[in-house]
Amino acid sequence: MSTSINMIDVIRTKRDGGTLSDAQVRWFIDAYTSGGVADEQASALLMAVFFRGMAPGELATWTAAMIASGERLDLSKVGRPTVDKHSTGGVGDKISLPLVPLVAACGAAVPQLSGRGLGHTGGTLDKLESIAGFRVALANDEVVDQLRTLGAVICAAGDGLAPADRKLYALRDVTATVESIPLIASSIMSKKIAEGTESLVLDVKFGTGAFMADEVSARQLAETMVGIGAAHGVRTVALLTAMDVPLGRTAGNGIEVAETLDVLRGGGPSDVVELTLALAREMVALAGLDADPAVALADGSALATWRAMIGAQGGDPDAPLPEASHVQVVRAPSSGYVTQLDARGVGVAAWRLGAGRARKEDPVSPSAGVVWHATVGERVEEGQPFLELRTDDPSRVPAALEALDGAWRIGPEPVERGPLVIDRIS
Amino acid sequence: MSTSINMIDVIRTKRDGGTLSDAQVRWFIDAYTSGGVADEQASALLMAVFFRGMAPGELATWTAAMIASGERLDLSKVGRPTVDKHSTGGVGDKISLPLVPLVAACGAAVPQLSGRGLGHTGGTLDKLESIAGFRVALANDEVVDQLRTLGAVICAAGDGLAPADRKLYALRDVTATVESIPLIASSIMSKKIAEGTESLVLDVKFGTGAFMADEVSARQLAETMVGIGAAHGVRTVALLTAMDVPLGRTAGNGIEVAETLDVLRGGGPSDVVELTLALAREMVALAGLDADPAVALADGSALATWRAMIGAQGGDPDAPLPEASHVQVVRAPSSGYVTQLDARGVGVAAWRLGAGRARKEDPVSPSAGVVWHATVGERVEEGQPFLELRTDDPSRVPAALEALDGAWRIGPEPVERGPLVIDRIS
Numbered sequence: 001m002s003t004s005i006n007m008i009d010v011i012r013t014k015r016d017g018g019t020l021s022d023a024q025v026r027w028f029i030d031a032y033t034s035g036g037v038a039d040e041q042a043s044a045l046l047m048a049v050f051f052r053g054m055a056p057g058e059l060a061t062w063t064a065a066m067i068a069s070g071e072r073l074d075l076s077k078v079g080r081p082t083v084d085k086h087s088t089g090g091v092g093d094k095i096s097l098p099l100v101p102l103v104a105a106c107g108a109a110v111p112q113l114s115g116r117g118l119g120h121t122g123g124t125l126d127k128l129e130s131i132a133g134f135r136v137a138l139a140n141d142e143v144v145d146q147l148r149t150l151g152a153v154i155c156a157a158g159d160g161l162a163p164a165d166r167k168l169y170a171l172r173d174v175t176a177t178v179e180s181i182p183l184i185a186s187s188i189m190s191k192k193i194a195e196g197t198e199s200l201v202l203d204v205k206f207g208t209g210a211f212m213a214d215e216v217s218a219r220q221l222a223e224t225m226v227g228i229g230a231a232h233g234v235r236t237v238a239l240l241t242a243m244d245v246p247l248g249r250t251a252g253n254g255i256e257v258a259e260t261l262d263v264l265r266g267g268g269p270s271d272v273v274e275l276t277l278a279l280a281r282e283m284v285a286l287a288g289l290d291a292d293p294a295v296a297l298a299d300g301s302a303l304a305t306w307r308a309m310i311g312a313q314g315g316d317p318d319a320p321l322p323e324a325s326h327v328q329v330v331r332a333p334s335s336g337y338v339t340q341l342d343a344r345g346v347g348v349a350a351w352r353l354g355a356g357r358a359r360k361e362d363p364v365s366p367s368a369g370v371v372w373h374a375t376v377g378e379r380v381e382e383g384q385p386f387l388e389l390r391t392d393d394p395s396r397v398p399a400a401l402e403a404l405d406g407a408w409r410i411g412p413e414p415v416e417r418g419p420l421v422i423d424r425i426s
Numbered sequence: 427m428s429t430s431i432n433m434i435d436v437i438r439t440k441r442d443g444g445t446l447s448d449a450q451v452r453w454f455i456d457a458y459t460s461g462g463v464a465d466e467q468a469s470a471l472l473m474a475v476f477f478r479g480m481a482p483g484e485l486a487t488w489t490a491a492m493i494a495s496g497e498r499l500d501l502s503k504v505g506r507p508t509v510d511k512h513s514t515g516g517v518g519d520k521i522s523l524p525l526v527p528l529v530a531a532c533g534a535a536v537p538q539l540s541g542r543g544l545g546h547t548g549g550t551l552d553k554l555e556s557i558a559g560f561r562v563a564l565a566n567d568e569v570v571d572q573l574r575t576l577g578a579v580i581c582a583a584g585d586g587l588a589p590a591d592r593k594l595y596a597l598r599d600v601t602a603t604v605e606s607i608p609l610i611a612s613s614i615m616s617k618k619i620a621e622g623t624e625s626l627v628l629d630v631k632f633g634t635g636a637f638m639a640d641e642v643s644a645r646q647l648a649e650t651m652v653g654i655g656a657a658h659g660v661r662t663v664a665l666l667t668a669m670d671v672p673l674g675r676t677a678g679n680g681i682e683v684a685e686t687l688d689v690l691r692g693g694g695p696s697d698v699v700e701l702t703l704a705l706a707r708e709m710v711a712l713a714g715l716d717a718d719p720a721v722a723l724a725d726g727s728a729l730a731t732w733r734a735m736i737g738a739q740g741g742d743p744d745a746p747l748p749e750a751s752h753v754q755v756v757r758a759p760s761s762g763y764v765t766q767l768d769a770r771g772v773g774v775a776a777w778r779l780g781a782g783r784a785r786k787e788d789p790v791s792p793s794a795g796v797v798w799h800a801t802v803g804e805r806v807e808e809g810q811p812f813l814e815l816r817t818d819d820p821s822r823v824p825a826a827l828e829a830l831d832g833a834w835r836i837g838p839e840p841v842e843r844g845p846l847v848i849d850r851i852s
Contacts, residue, residue: 039464040597040600043466043470044469174466176437
């Protein structure tokens with residue numbers, strides 16, 4: 001079969017707006033992963049996909065081939081319904097941290113195999129590594145054991161999952177072919193399906209602090225991913241959520257863990273609590289459970305699961321979180337209401353303070369980040385601290401301040417912050 | 427300057443429909459030619475150009491950078507006005523063979539630096555190499571000497587001309603990015619401008635036997651190339667010509683040389699004579715001469731220049747042309763008029779008989795090809811020879827016959843063949 005498939009024909013077919021056959025798609029993914037197709041041919045195809053898109057069936061086959069390029073975790077021995085969540089990333093988006101133990105406390109198993117942060121949005125693993133001793137690298141049987149005993153695991157996705165995606169992503173990264181909805185959707189879904197979850201809730205964000213700037217693209221991405229999930233027998237729901245204002249009160253690593261603990265103890269910022277519960281309800285429903293996440297949050301069982309999960313992965317849940325040696329305070333220049341706090345500006349500032357990385361080899365600081373004492377719609381008083389820029393390297397402060405320049409506004413009249421969850425797609 | 431240019435930005439700019447700056451274009455062509463840009467990045471850019479095109483100024487800079495990647499011939503010592511012709515290729519298109527000596531006989535110097543055939547259209551050099559002893563590889567000073575003494579040279583374009591084009595063309599060939607008007611136009615024009623001609627006539631063909639199937643694309647290509655010529659101070663005119671019916675009565679190598687001799691002796695098929703004279707008149711006018719090509723054809727001076735050119739390049743103008751060992755005759759199944767003779771079918775048949783090559787390393791047969799005894803609009807009698815398939819390898823005949831299946835038709839009523847020259851663009 002594969003002898004009759006020619007890469008130039010494959011590229012030309014997609015270039016001219018055609019649909020690749022299942023055999024062509026499988027041949028390409030296999031041949032590219034094994035080195036049988038040259039990078040320059042693969043990148044030409046990816047650019048043609050950028051312009052022409054993919055038909056739903058074509059994309060399902062493409063994703064299936066990416067999954068088939070590696071192993072698929074077997075979670076059948078976990079003994080609980082499995083459900084995971086994926087966020088397309090946002091500023092201050094620590095939701096996975098309280099969410100995973102919360103849903104586990106409701107009776108599900110949450111196999112959260114995660115990645116690192118890149119650019120102005122943070123990474124879940126980076127945040128957790130601010131906890132002394134916490135291990136993100138787990139063997140597959142450790143993952144299964146921990147899911148069986150605790151229901152909660154947050155660890156690095158192993159190299160065995162969807163190796164085709166790793167190779168394609170590296171190529172997309174240097175050929176300006178990252179920003180393609182079918183390529184983004186298949187990249188995310190291939191890894192999530194390979195991790196073996198039975199159901200999946202997607203948090204697809206749009207706005208200045210998100211990967212997708214506009215609602216139309218975010219909706220298209222959400223629908224595309226839900227379609228791929230359905231084609232693979234994974235029950236999938238997506239929430240479209242706003243990411244113009246950063247989530248919570250903190251953007252960084254250790255400071256977001258501290259905020260997570262506030263939430264798990266029954267407090268924390270209302271937007272973080274609201275989104276955590278909204279996602280938890282979807283996950284619990286998809287898992288076929290009838291527990292109420294609000295109860296599991298209030299009765300301390302989510303916190304207990306968090307502590308057990310941190311402990312199981314070598315971390316000390318009682319260890320103090322790292323504190324930055326330098327804190328630069330920005331005070332409110334006038335009394336009034338916060339009318340704007342731009343997620344992107346805050347995210348870039350946190351990144352520049354050391355919380356994020358520009359290249360995937362870069363280290364991140366566990367203590368750096370931005371804290372805001374009030375968010376959009378809330379009152380501030382002249383001269384009171386409004387923003388804190390935290391870092392161990394004061395030379396980073398000017399660039400961070402520059403990112404915040406024009407990113408916030410205080411006005412005389414209160415404004416209402418828009419809704420967090422815009423739509424639900426299933 | 428170049429340190430601030432990033433290949434990912436270059437690709438993204440073009441991908442998103444922007445215009446590359448002159449600095450970006452020059453940086454890319456230089457860096458790619460010297461190995462400083464990876465093939466996978468270059469091919470992604472070429473695919474983006476396929477979809478987005480190039481602005482006129484951007485394309486002029488792109489072409490200039492390709493020319494600057496190599497040497498440019500200095501024809502200032504030739505002592506005659508220089509003018510060349512380029513055809514985008516067609517079936518039976520031997521026009522360069524009579525045209526170059528004809529225009530030289532009118533007083534111009536014609537530096538016809540040419541390429542090999544690929545696919546179903548023939549190559550001028552392949553045709554000439556069917557003449558015993560003819561050398562297509564000339565040093566630059568041989569080219570200049572021959573242009574000064576005879577005004578006529580047809581030889582291979584040396585490796586020193588536009589090396590960026592050679593590298594880019596090889597990449598386009600394997601990444602399905604050949605069929606892009608700005609990329610085709612810059613490839614042709616970079617080589618023609620680098621060969622040092624002061625003026626240029628383009629024969630842009632469209633139809634089943636041409637590279638461009640439709641008139642709209644051909645017109646766009648012609649306008650694009652005329653624009654590039656103007657931007658580089660090369661007086662450029664294009665004729666749009668029809669290529670649905672093969673030119674003349676022969677498609678092959680040696681048999682097209684024989685037809686050329688018929689034309690130079692004052693005979694030959696009327697379409698070949700018509701197109702040769704139309705192109706010659708444009709060339710003579712661009713060269714600022716007032717000779718009449720019809721006179722130079724009739725008085726034998728074009729033939730004398732042909733004989734001198736063949737002799738100067740080591741060929742024997744009196745040597746017999748190679749004859750195929752096998753001739754398969756297709757007879758007219760009924761009396762009537764040829765109502766269709768499809769250029770592509772004839773071209774593919776000649777190719778399959780051995781006249782053309784599939785890969786540039788392949789050899790070609792000097793004797794193989796197709797002869798048709800009548801063309802569209804002409805009368806045939808039942809049982810008389812209509813087509814001759816010539817080859818030294820009879821096993822090639824069935825595939826050639828298959829290419830001709832449905833490619834011709836004989837009907838009871840005469841049809842008028844459409845005009846050969848459709849338009850003139852300057």
